[in-house]
Amino acid sequence: MDTVLSLLLAPEGSPLRMIDVAKAAGVTRQTVYDHFSNRSEMLTAAIQHFGDQLDIDTRLAPSRAAPDGRSRLTAYTQAMLDFFPAIYPLKQSLMRMGPGDEEAKSAWEDRIHAMKEGCAAAVHALKSDGDLLDHLTEARATDLYFTLLSMDGWAHCVLENGWPEADYLAEMQRVTRLALVKP
Amino acid sequence: MDTVLSLLLAPEGSPLRMIDVAKAAGVTRQTVYDHFSNRSEMLTAAIQHFGDQLDIDTRLAPSRAAPDGRSRLTAYTQAMLDFFPAIYPLKQSLMRMGPGDEEAKSAWEDRIHAMKEGCAAAVHALKSDGDLLDHLTEARATDLYFTLLSMDGWAHCVLENGWPEADYLAEMQRVTRLALVKP
DNA sequence: GCAAAACCTTACATCGTGTCAATTGAAAAT
DNA sequence: ATTTTCAATTGACACGATGTAAGGTTTTGC
Numbered sequence: 001m002d003t004v005l006s007l008l009l010a011p012e013g014s015p016l017r018m019i020d021v022a023k024a025a026g027v028t029r030q031t032v033y034d035h036f037s038n039r040s041e042m043l044t045a046a047i048q049h050f051g052d053q054l055d056i057d058t059r060l061a062p063s064r065a066a067p068d069g070r071s072r073l074t075a076y077t078q079a080m081l082d083f084f085p086a087i088y089p090l091k092q093s094l095m096r097m098g099p100g101d102e103e104a105k106s107a108w109e110d111r112i113h114a115m116k117e118g119c120a121a122a123v124h125a126l127k128s129d130g131d132l133l134d135h136l137t138e139a140r141a142t143d144l145y146f147t148l149l150s151m152d153g154w155a156h157c158v159l160e161n162g163w164p165e166a167d168y169l170a171e172m173q174r175v176t177r178l179a180l181v182k183p
Numbered sequence: 184m185d186t187v188l189s190l191l192l193a194p195e196g197s198p199l200r201m202i203d204v205a206k207a208a209g210v211t212r213q214t215v216y217d218h219f220s221n222r223s224e225m226l227t228a229a230i231q232h233f234g235d236q237l238d239i240d241t242r243l244a245p246s247r248a249a250p251d252g253r254s255r256l257t258a259y260t261q262a263m264l265d266f267f268p269a270i271y272p273l274k275q276s277l278m279r280m281g282p283g284d285e286e287a288k289s290a291w292e293d294r295i296h297a298m299k300e301g302c303a304a305a306v307h308a309l310k311s312d313g314d315l316l317d318h319l320t321e322a323r324a325t326d327l328y329f330t331l332l333s334m335d336g337w338a339h340c341v342l343e344n345g346w347p348e349a350d351y352l353a354e355m356q357r358v359t360r361l362a363l364v365k366p
Numbered sequence: 367g368c369a370a371a372a373c374c375t376t377a378c379a380t381c382g383t384g385t386c387a388a389t390t391g392a393a394a395a396t
Numbered sequence: 397a398t399t400t401t402c403a404a405t406t407g408a409c410a411c412g413a414t415g416t417a418a419g420g421t422t423t424t425g426c
Contacts, residue, residue, distance in 0.1 A: 015282045017413065030416095031373055038415070098281020099198045100414090143344050144354060147336035157326045171327060171362075178361040179354075200382065213385090214404055221384070283383090 004046040008093045016093070018042075043097070043104035050090060051111050059083065060118060069126035070181060076122045077149065077176055080115065081169050084154045091151065112151075119145045123180065131182050141180055148176050187229040191276045199276070201225075226280070226287035233273055234294050242266065243301060252309035253364060259305045260332065260359055263298065264352050267337045274334065295334075302328045306363070314365050324363055331359050 003025040007016055014020060018039060022029045036042035063079050066072035094101075094108050120142045126132040132141055149172070157163040186208040190199055197203060201222065205212040219225035246262050249255035277284075277291050303325045309315040315324055332355070340346040 013282070015413095018415090019413085027372090028374060029414095030375085033415070034372070095278060096282050096285075098284075099196070099279050101281075139344070140346070140350075140354075143340045143346065144358075147333065147339055148331070148358075150330065150333050150336055152335055153330035153333055156330055161322070161326050163323070163326070167323075171323075175327075175331075175358065175362045179358045198382095201384090202382080210403095211405060212383095213406085216384070217403075 040103040044107040069129040072125045223286040227290040230290045252312040255308045
Protein backbone atom coordinates (compact mmCIF):
# COMPACT_ATOMS: atom_id res chain seq x y z
CA MET A 1 0.00 0.00 0.00
CA ASP A 2 2.61 2.49 1.09
CA THR A 3 4.82 1.00 -1.55
CA VAL A 4 2.30 1.80 -4.24
CA LEU A 5 2.07 5.35 -2.99
CA SER A 6 5.80 5.83 -2.84
CA LEU A 7 6.08 4.64 -6.43
CA LEU A 8 3.17 6.80 -7.47
CA LEU A 9 4.74 9.83 -5.86
CA ALA A 10 8.23 9.09 -7.11
CA PRO A 11 9.78 11.99 -8.99
CA GLU A 12 10.49 9.71 -11.94
CA GLY A 13 7.23 9.33 -13.77
CA SER A 14 7.24 5.58 -13.68
CA PRO A 15 4.67 3.66 -15.69
CA LEU A 16 3.87 1.77 -12.50
CA ARG A 17 3.66 -1.76 -13.79
CA MET A 18 2.46 -4.43 -11.45
CA ILE A 19 5.90 -5.97 -11.52
CA ASP A 20 7.36 -2.70 -10.26
CA VAL A 21 5.03 -2.65 -7.31
CA ALA A 22 5.86 -6.25 -6.56
CA LYS A 23 9.59 -5.71 -6.69
CA ALA A 24 9.41 -2.57 -4.61
CA ALA A 25 7.36 -4.39 -2.01
CA GLY A 26 9.73 -7.35 -2.10
CA VAL A 27 7.11 -9.84 -3.23
CA THR A 28 6.11 -11.44 -6.48
CA ARG A 29 3.63 -10.14 -8.98
CA GLN A 30 1.11 -12.78 -8.04
CA THR A 31 1.20 -11.81 -4.42
CA VAL A 32 0.11 -8.34 -5.43
CA TYR A 33 -2.86 -9.91 -7.18
CA ASP A 34 -3.68 -11.74 -3.96
CA HIS A 35 -4.23 -8.40 -2.26
CA PHE A 36 -5.84 -6.44 -5.08
CA SER A 37 -7.85 -8.22 -7.68
CA ASN A 38 -6.67 -5.87 -10.39
CA ARG A 39 -4.75 -2.76 -11.16
CA SER A 40 -7.64 -0.34 -10.82
CA GLU A 41 -8.49 -1.64 -7.40
CA MET A 42 -4.92 -1.24 -6.30
CA LEU A 43 -4.76 2.34 -7.51
CA THR A 44 -8.06 3.37 -6.00
CA ALA A 45 -7.05 1.82 -2.71
CA ALA A 46 -3.80 3.75 -2.83
CA ILE A 47 -5.60 7.00 -3.52
CA GLN A 48 -8.00 6.33 -0.71
CA HIS A 49 -5.12 5.58 1.60
CA PHE A 50 -3.39 8.75 0.54
CA GLY A 51 -6.42 10.83 1.29
CA ASP A 52 -6.83 9.22 4.67
CA GLN A 53 -3.34 9.96 5.88
CA LEU A 54 -3.69 13.58 4.87
CA ASP A 55 -5.18 14.82 8.09
CA ILE A 56 -7.81 16.84 6.37
CA ASP A 57 -9.86 17.60 9.45
CA THR A 58 -6.95 19.12 11.30
CA ARG A 59 -5.96 21.31 8.41
CA LEU A 60 -9.48 22.50 7.90
CA ALA A 61 -10.11 23.31 11.55
CA PRO A 62 -9.07 26.98 11.31
CA SER A 63 -11.51 27.47 8.48
CA ARG A 64 -14.37 25.92 10.40
CA ALA A 65 -13.55 27.95 13.48
CA ALA A 66 -13.60 31.25 11.63
CA PRO A 67 -15.98 33.74 13.23
CA ASP A 68 -17.33 35.28 10.02
CA GLY A 69 -17.59 34.69 6.28
CA ARG A 70 -14.69 36.85 5.24
CA SER A 71 -12.21 35.20 7.56
CA ARG A 72 -13.60 31.80 6.70
CA LEU A 73 -12.92 32.46 3.05
CA THR A 74 -9.40 33.53 3.86
CA ALA A 75 -8.75 30.53 6.05
CA TYR A 76 -10.13 28.08 3.52
CA THR A 77 -8.13 29.56 0.68
CA GLN A 78 -5.01 29.20 2.74
CA ALA A 79 -5.86 25.64 3.72
CA MET A 80 -6.36 24.69 0.08
CA LEU A 81 -3.10 26.15 -1.06
CA ASP A 82 -1.40 24.37 1.81
CA PHE A 83 -2.75 21.10 0.46
CA PHE A 84 -1.52 21.54 -3.05
CA PRO A 85 2.17 20.80 -2.61
CA ALA A 86 1.32 17.49 -0.98
CA ILE A 87 -1.39 16.54 -3.44
CA TYR A 88 0.00 17.65 -6.74
CA PRO A 89 2.54 14.87 -7.29
CA LEU A 90 -0.22 12.31 -7.02
CA LYS A 91 -2.35 14.19 -9.47
CA GLN A 92 0.53 14.23 -11.90
CA SER A 93 0.93 10.50 -11.62
CA LEU A 94 -2.75 9.89 -12.06
CA MET A 95 -2.79 12.01 -15.18
CA ARG A 96 -0.12 9.77 -16.64
CA MET A 97 -2.32 6.74 -16.29
CA GLY A 98 -3.94 5.30 -19.35
CA PRO A 99 -7.38 4.10 -20.19
CA GLY A 100 -8.41 1.18 -18.06
CA ASP A 101 -7.48 3.26 -15.06
CA GLU A 102 -10.62 5.31 -15.27
CA GLU A 103 -11.73 4.04 -11.90
CA ALA A 104 -8.63 5.40 -10.28
CA LYS A 105 -9.18 8.78 -11.85
CA SER A 106 -12.75 8.77 -10.61
CA ALA A 107 -11.56 8.09 -7.09
CA TRP A 108 -9.31 11.09 -7.46
CA GLU A 109 -12.08 13.28 -8.80
CA ASP A 110 -14.20 12.31 -5.82
CA ARG A 111 -11.50 13.42 -3.45
CA ILE A 112 -11.09 16.71 -5.26
CA HIS A 113 -14.76 17.40 -5.40
CA ALA A 114 -14.96 16.90 -1.67
CA MET A 115 -12.90 20.06 -1.50
CA LYS A 116 -15.74 21.85 -3.14
CA GLU A 117 -17.93 21.36 -0.11
CA GLY A 118 -15.49 23.51 1.78
CA CYS A 119 -15.84 26.17 -0.87
CA ALA A 120 -19.59 25.98 -0.57
CA ALA A 121 -19.42 26.33 3.20
CA ALA A 122 -17.22 29.40 2.99
CA VAL A 123 -19.49 30.95 0.39
CA HIS A 124 -22.51 30.18 2.51
CA ALA A 125 -20.96 31.91 5.48
CA LEU A 126 -20.29 34.93 3.31
CA LYS A 127 -23.86 34.97 2.15
CA SER A 128 -25.16 34.74 5.69
CA ASP A 129 -23.12 37.77 6.61
CA GLY A 130 -24.57 39.61 3.65
CA ASP A 131 -21.08 39.98 2.26
CA LEU A 132 -21.50 37.98 -0.92
CA LEU A 133 -21.69 40.08 -4.07
CA ASP A 134 -25.29 40.62 -5.00
CA HIS A 135 -25.11 39.35 -8.54
CA LEU A 136 -23.80 35.95 -7.46
CA THR A 137 -25.95 33.10 -6.26
CA GLU A 138 -24.41 30.77 -3.73
CA ALA A 139 -24.06 28.05 -6.34
CA ARG A 140 -22.40 30.35 -8.85
CA ALA A 141 -20.11 31.81 -6.26
CA THR A 142 -19.10 28.32 -5.18
CA ASP A 143 -18.30 27.31 -8.74
CA LEU A 144 -16.33 30.46 -9.26
CA TYR A 145 -14.39 30.13 -6.03
CA PHE A 146 -13.59 26.51 -6.78
CA THR A 147 -12.44 27.53 -10.23
CA LEU A 148 -10.13 30.20 -8.90
CA LEU A 149 -8.56 27.74 -6.50
CA SER A 150 -7.38 25.64 -9.40
CA MET A 151 -4.50 23.33 -8.68
CA ASP A 152 -3.27 23.67 -12.22
CA GLY A 153 -3.10 27.40 -11.77
CA TRP A 154 -1.07 26.91 -8.65
CA ALA A 155 1.26 24.50 -10.42
CA HIS A 156 1.64 26.90 -13.30
CA CYS A 157 2.69 29.82 -11.15
CA VAL A 158 4.52 28.15 -8.29
CA LEU A 159 6.08 25.09 -9.88
CA GLU A 160 6.60 26.19 -13.47
CA ASN A 161 7.25 29.88 -12.98
CA GLY A 162 8.86 29.97 -9.59
CA TRP A 163 6.47 32.14 -7.64
CA PRO A 164 7.12 31.96 -3.92
CA GLU A 165 4.16 30.17 -2.39
CA ALA A 166 3.48 33.12 -0.15
CA ASP A 167 3.14 35.41 -3.15
CA TYR A 168 0.73 33.08 -4.84
CA LEU A 169 -1.30 32.83 -1.66
CA ALA A 170 -1.43 36.61 -1.38
CA GLU A 171 -2.64 36.97 -4.96
CA MET A 172 -5.29 34.33 -4.46
CA GLN A 173 -6.50 35.97 -1.31
CA ARG A 174 -6.76 39.25 -3.13
CA VAL A 175 -8.44 37.85 -6.24
CA THR A 176 -10.94 35.63 -4.45
CA ARG A 177 -11.91 38.53 -2.23
CA LEU A 178 -12.43 40.78 -5.24
CA ALA A 179 -14.30 38.07 -7.07
CA LEU A 180 -16.73 37.20 -4.31
CA VAL A 181 -16.92 39.71 -1.49
CA LYS A 182 -18.60 43.07 -1.38
CA PRO A 183 -16.08 45.90 -1.25
CA MET B 184 -5.43 12.26 -40.44
CA ASP B 185 -8.96 13.59 -40.26
CA THR B 186 -9.99 10.10 -39.34
CA VAL B 187 -7.70 10.14 -36.33
CA LEU B 188 -9.13 13.47 -35.26
CA SER B 189 -12.71 12.36 -35.66
CA LEU B 190 -11.99 9.34 -33.49
CA LEU B 191 -10.12 11.46 -30.99
CA LEU B 192 -13.00 13.90 -30.77
CA ALA B 193 -15.69 11.25 -30.70
CA PRO B 194 -18.03 11.59 -27.74
CA GLU B 195 -17.33 8.00 -26.76
CA GLY B 196 -13.97 8.01 -25.04
CA SER B 197 -12.47 5.37 -27.26
CA PRO B 198 -9.12 3.88 -26.35
CA LEU B 199 -8.04 4.70 -29.91
CA ARG B 200 -6.22 1.54 -30.87
CA MET B 201 -4.32 1.51 -34.11
CA ILE B 202 -6.77 -1.03 -35.44
CA ASP B 203 -9.62 1.39 -34.82
CA VAL B 204 -7.94 4.10 -36.81
CA ALA B 205 -7.26 1.66 -39.62
CA LYS B 206 -10.81 0.42 -39.76
CA ALA B 207 -12.24 3.91 -39.63
CA ALA B 208 -9.97 4.97 -42.47
CA GLY B 209 -10.83 1.87 -44.45
CA VAL B 210 -7.32 0.52 -44.58
CA THR B 211 -5.32 -2.08 -42.72
CA ARG B 212 -3.36 -1.61 -39.58
CA GLN B 213 -0.07 -1.92 -41.43
CA THR B 214 -1.02 0.83 -43.81
CA VAL B 215 -1.35 3.15 -40.86
CA TYR B 216 2.19 2.27 -39.89
CA ASP B 217 3.25 3.16 -43.42
CA HIS B 218 2.13 6.72 -42.79
CA PHE B 219 3.12 7.15 -39.15
CA SER B 220 6.02 5.21 -37.78
CA ASN B 221 4.34 4.85 -34.43
CA ARG B 222 1.42 5.83 -32.30
CA SER B 223 2.98 8.93 -30.80
CA GLU B 224 3.84 10.30 -34.20
CA MET B 225 0.30 9.76 -35.35
CA LEU B 226 -1.16 11.54 -32.36
CA THR B 227 1.20 14.48 -32.51
CA ALA B 228 0.49 14.88 -36.20
CA ALA B 229 -3.21 14.85 -35.47
CA ILE B 230 -2.83 17.49 -32.79
CA GLN B 231 -0.76 19.62 -35.10
CA HIS B 232 -3.36 19.24 -37.79
CA PHE B 233 -6.07 20.17 -35.38
CA GLY B 234 -4.30 23.33 -34.35
CA ASP B 235 -3.72 24.31 -37.94
CA GLN B 236 -7.33 24.09 -39.00
CA LEU B 237 -8.37 26.23 -36.05
CA ASP B 238 -7.97 29.58 -37.73
CA ILE B 239 -6.19 31.11 -34.82
CA ASP B 240 -5.08 34.27 -36.56
CA THR B 241 -8.58 35.21 -37.59
CA ARG B 242 -9.98 34.70 -34.15
CA LEU B 243 -7.22 36.70 -32.56
CA ALA B 244 -7.47 39.62 -34.95
CA PRO B 245 -9.89 41.66 -32.78
CA SER B 246 -7.51 41.39 -29.87
CA ARG B 247 -4.56 42.54 -31.93
CA ALA B 248 -6.54 45.43 -33.35
CA ALA B 249 -7.60 46.72 -29.95
CA PRO B 250 -6.71 50.39 -29.47
CA ASP B 251 -5.69 50.17 -25.82
CA GLY B 252 -4.70 47.71 -23.12
CA ARG B 253 -8.06 47.45 -21.44
CA SER B 254 -9.93 46.60 -24.61
CA ARG B 255 -7.16 44.27 -25.67
CA LEU B 256 -7.53 42.35 -22.46
CA THR B 257 -11.27 42.12 -22.97
CA ALA B 258 -10.93 41.00 -26.56
CA TYR B 259 -8.33 38.39 -25.75
CA THR B 260 -10.34 36.97 -22.88
CA GLN B 261 -13.30 36.63 -25.18
CA ALA B 262 -11.20 35.02 -27.89
CA MET B 263 -9.87 32.45 -25.44
CA LEU B 264 -13.26 31.49 -24.13
CA ASP B 265 -14.43 31.19 -27.71
CA PHE B 266 -11.71 28.66 -28.32
CA PHE B 267 -12.51 26.44 -25.40
CA PRO B 268 -15.61 24.66 -26.71
CA ALA B 269 -13.69 23.59 -29.80
CA ILE B 270 -10.54 22.62 -28.00
CA TYR B 271 -11.80 20.93 -24.89
CA PRO B 272 -12.88 17.62 -26.41
CA LEU B 273 -9.39 17.07 -27.70
CA LYS B 274 -7.90 17.85 -24.34
CA GLN B 275 -10.20 15.32 -22.76
CA SER B 276 -9.07 12.67 -25.20
CA LEU B 277 -5.45 13.49 -24.66
CA MET B 278 -5.85 13.20 -20.93
CA ARG B 279 -7.16 9.70 -21.40
CA MET B 280 -3.97 8.63 -23.09
CA GLY B 281 -1.51 6.52 -21.22
CA PRO B 282 2.21 6.59 -20.75
CA GLY B 283 4.07 6.17 -24.01
CA ASP B 284 1.95 8.98 -25.35
CA GLU B 285 3.97 11.59 -23.59
CA GLU B 286 5.03 13.08 -26.88
CA ALA B 287 1.46 13.72 -27.84
CA LYS B 288 0.79 15.44 -24.55
CA SER B 289 3.85 17.60 -25.06
CA ALA B 290 2.58 18.65 -28.46
CA TRP B 291 -0.63 19.66 -26.75
CA GLU B 292 1.15 21.58 -24.04
CA ASP B 293 3.06 23.47 -26.69
CA ARG B 294 -0.15 24.53 -28.35
CA ILE B 295 -1.62 25.66 -25.07
CA HIS B 296 1.44 27.55 -24.03
CA ALA B 297 1.31 29.42 -27.30
CA MET B 298 -1.86 30.96 -25.92
CA LYS B 299 0.18 32.45 -23.17
CA GLU B 300 1.95 34.73 -25.59
CA GLY B 301 -1.38 36.34 -26.22
CA CYS B 302 -1.80 36.85 -22.50
CA ALA B 303 1.62 38.43 -22.33
CA ALA B 304 0.81 40.77 -25.19
CA ALA B 305 -2.41 41.92 -23.55
CA VAL B 306 -0.63 42.45 -20.25
CA HIS B 307 2.11 44.36 -21.99
CA ALA B 308 -0.41 46.67 -23.59
CA LEU B 309 -1.95 47.27 -20.20
CA LYS B 310 1.42 48.10 -18.75
CA SER B 311 2.18 50.50 -21.56
CA ASP B 312 -1.03 52.34 -20.83
CA GLY B 313 -0.06 52.51 -17.18
CA ASP B 314 -3.18 50.56 -16.33
CA LEU B 315 -1.55 47.48 -14.85
CA LEU B 316 -1.79 47.22 -11.09
CA ASP B 317 1.37 48.55 -9.51
CA HIS B 318 2.22 45.53 -7.42
CA LEU B 319 2.27 43.21 -10.46
CA THR B 320 5.22 42.76 -12.75
CA GLU B 321 4.43 41.95 -16.35
CA ALA B 322 5.58 38.38 -15.87
CA ARG B 323 3.50 37.88 -12.75
CA ALA B 324 0.47 39.46 -14.32
CA THR B 325 0.84 37.21 -17.34
CA ASP B 326 1.03 34.10 -15.17
CA LEU B 327 -1.96 35.24 -13.20
CA TYR B 328 -4.02 36.07 -16.27
CA PHE B 329 -3.16 32.75 -17.85
CA THR B 330 -4.14 31.01 -14.64
CA LEU B 331 -7.50 32.73 -14.50
CA LEU B 332 -8.24 31.71 -18.08
CA SER B 333 -8.04 28.08 -17.11
CA MET B 334 -9.79 25.68 -19.43
CA ASP B 335 -10.56 23.38 -16.54
CA GLY B 336 -12.30 26.21 -14.77
CA TRP B 337 -14.36 26.82 -17.86
CA ALA B 338 -15.22 23.16 -18.14
CA HIS B 339 -16.17 23.02 -14.50
CA CYS B 340 -18.60 25.90 -14.69
CA VAL B 341 -19.96 25.63 -18.21
CA LEU B 342 -19.90 21.92 -18.89
CA GLU B 343 -20.32 20.42 -15.46
CA ASN B 344 -22.48 23.04 -13.82
CA GLY B 345 -24.43 24.41 -16.72
CA TRP B 346 -23.43 28.03 -16.70
CA PRO B 347 -24.45 29.78 -19.89
CA GLU B 348 -21.27 30.59 -21.74
CA ALA B 349 -22.17 34.26 -21.77
CA ASP B 350 -22.39 34.28 -17.98
CA TYR B 351 -19.02 32.66 -17.63
CA LEU B 352 -17.54 35.14 -20.04
CA ALA B 353 -19.01 38.02 -18.09
CA GLU B 354 -17.58 36.71 -14.83
CA MET B 355 -14.18 36.20 -16.37
CA GLN B 356 -14.18 39.69 -17.82
CA ARG B 357 -15.06 41.04 -14.43
CA VAL B 358 -12.53 38.99 -12.49
CA THR B 359 -9.62 39.45 -14.86
CA ARG B 360 -10.24 43.18 -14.84
CA LEU B 361 -10.27 43.25 -11.06
CA ALA B 362 -7.22 41.06 -10.87
CA LEU B 363 -5.05 43.03 -13.26
CA VAL B 364 -6.31 46.51 -14.05
CA LYS B 365 -6.19 49.64 -11.95
CA PRO B 366 -9.61 50.67 -10.78
C1' DG C 367 0.40 -28.92 16.84
C1' DC C 368 -2.60 -27.31 13.35
C1' DA C 369 -5.00 -24.50 10.33
C1' DA C 370 -5.27 -20.33 7.88
C1' DA C 371 -3.15 -16.79 5.66
C1' DA C 372 0.51 -15.10 3.01
C1' DC C 373 3.73 -16.06 -0.34
C1' DC C 374 6.22 -18.49 -4.16
C1' DT C 375 6.91 -20.94 -8.79
C1' DT C 376 5.61 -21.97 -13.15
C1' DA C 377 2.72 -21.77 -16.84
C1' DC C 378 -0.64 -19.97 -19.82
C1' DA C 379 -4.29 -16.91 -22.30
C1' DT C 380 -5.11 -12.39 -24.16
C1' DC C 381 -4.45 -8.01 -26.17
C1' DG C 382 -2.16 -4.11 -28.17
C1' DT C 383 2.14 -2.35 -30.27
C1' DG C 384 5.52 -2.61 -33.56
C1' DT C 385 8.20 -5.33 -37.33
C1' DC C 386 8.95 -8.13 -41.48
C1' DA C 387 8.55 -10.33 -45.92
C1' DA C 388 6.16 -11.61 -49.84
C1' DT C 389 2.48 -10.18 -52.85
C1' DT C 390 -1.22 -7.74 -55.36
C1' DG C 391 -3.03 -3.83 -58.17
C1' DA C 392 -3.01 0.22 -60.33
C1' DA C 393 -1.27 4.49 -61.78
C1' DA C 394 2.86 6.84 -64.15
C1' DA C 395 7.02 7.00 -67.11
C1' DT C 396 9.54 6.26 -71.07
C1' DA D 397 3.00 -1.68 -74.18
C1' DT D 398 6.00 -2.66 -70.78
C1' DT D 399 8.33 -1.56 -66.87
C1' DT D 400 8.86 1.05 -62.75
C1' DT D 401 7.03 2.56 -58.72
C1' DC D 402 4.13 3.17 -54.97
C1' DA D 403 0.37 2.17 -51.93
C1' DA D 404 -2.05 -1.32 -49.84
C1' DT D 405 -2.68 -6.13 -48.48
C1' DT D 406 -1.94 -10.55 -46.16
C1' DG D 407 -0.15 -13.30 -42.69
C1' DA D 408 3.11 -14.12 -39.52
C1' DC D 409 5.87 -13.03 -35.52
C1' DA D 410 8.27 -10.87 -31.21
C1' DC D 411 7.53 -8.32 -27.18
C1' DG D 412 5.58 -6.53 -23.04
C1' DA D 413 1.85 -5.97 -19.83
C1' DT D 414 -2.40 -7.67 -17.60
C1' DG D 415 -4.80 -11.18 -15.59
C1' DT D 416 -5.76 -16.36 -14.44
C1' DA D 417 -4.71 -20.88 -12.67
C1' DA D 418 -2.91 -24.79 -9.97
C1' DG D 419 0.08 -26.68 -6.59
C1' DG D 420 3.73 -26.08 -3.27
C1' DT D 421 6.11 -23.69 0.78
C1' DT D 422 6.60 -20.71 4.64
C1' DT D 423 4.69 -17.69 8.50
C1' DT D 424 1.65 -16.61 11.74
C1' DG D 425 -2.03 -17.08 15.11
C1' DC D 426 -4.63 -19.67 18.20
